[in-house]
Amino acid sequence: AAGVIQSPRHLIKEKRETATLKCYPIPRHDTVYWYQQGPGQDPQFLISFYEKMQSDKGSIPDRFSAQQFSDYHSELNMSSLELGDSALYFCASSLVREQYFGPGTRLTVT
Amino acid sequence: AQKITQTQPGMFVQEKEAVTLDCTYDTSDPSYGLFWYKQPSSGEMIFLIYQGSYDQQNATEGRYSLNFQKARKSANLVISASQLGDSAMYFCAMSGPENTGFQKLVFGTGTRLLVSP
Numbered sequence: 001a002a003g004v005i006q007s008p009r010h011l012i013k014e015k016r017e018t019a020t021l022k023c024y025p026i027p028r029h030d031t032v033y034w035y036q037q038g039p040g041q042d043p044q045f046l047i048s049f050y051e052k053m054q055s056d057k058g059s060i061p062d063r064f065s066a067q068q069f070s071d072y073h074s075e076l077n078m079s080s081l082e083l084g085d086s087a088l089y090f091c092a093s094s095l096v097r098e099q100y101f102g103p104g105t106r107l108t109v110t
Numbered sequence: 111a112q113k114i115t116q117t118q119p120g121m122f123v124q125e126k127e128a129v130t131l132d133c134t135y136d137t138s139d140p141s142y143g144l145f146w147y148k149q150p151s152s153g154e155m156i157f158l159i160y161q162g163s164y165d166q167q168n169a170t171e172g173r174y175s176l177n178f179q180k181a182r183k184s185a186n187l188v189i190s191a192s193q194l195g196d197s198a199m200y201f202c203a204m205s206g207p208e209n210t211g212f213q214k215l216v217f218g219t220g221t222r223l224l225v226s227p
Binding site: 012033035041042043044045048056058088090094097098099100101102103104106 | 143145147153154155156157160173180197201205213214216217219220
């Protein structure tokens with residue numbers, strides 16, 4: 001069965017640079033969620049989209065923005081990167097209730 | 111606000127034995143969903159099992175079952191016949207009202223399970 005695809009899988013950036021993370025949900029799933037998991041922590045909700053519209057927003061810094069496109073893929077844009085942004089970023093998709101996670105993008109900011 | 115509590119930072123179990131991972135929750139929502147995810151050392155988050163707050167029966171998926179006690183606000187995960195590959199971090203999570211369709215997950219701090227031969 002098709003799963004959630006995230007790219008890139010690993011990303012190394014320097015402070016103050018920008019990064020773009022991409023997410024391709026499971027086909028026919030209409031909701032996309034982004035989560036951030038810091039080292040040794042549980043995942044924290046950032047933002048979600050339903051049918052290409054932002055549906056909910058969590059503790060997402062103003063330096064971050066996201067959108068969902070007509071083909072339902074989503075991108076998380078991160079600017080002015082800080083050392084504290086180093087984390088595993090997950091995208092998840094759902095149709096009804098269960099959320100299926102992608103493999104994550106591991107972002108390292110140096 | 112929703113809150114998930116996992117009080118066991120780590121658990122040890124021998125292969126082929128059953129193990130219960132504890133999860134309690136707090137919410138003022140009339141309906142909600144409860145989830146368990148497995149995160150191996152490789153990092154991916156693997157969906158294991160789901161329980162809706164209005165489901166009359168406890169959810170089961172293969173070797174996984176969810177012991178849902180609504181009055182006690184607990185949703186413990188039971189893994190039967192543990193396997194070496196079950197060694198991982200396990201997260202309990204909850205979502206908001208089932209009729210909203212927009213259900214961010216709130217996670218607990220996780221329990222690290224180690225299965226020994």
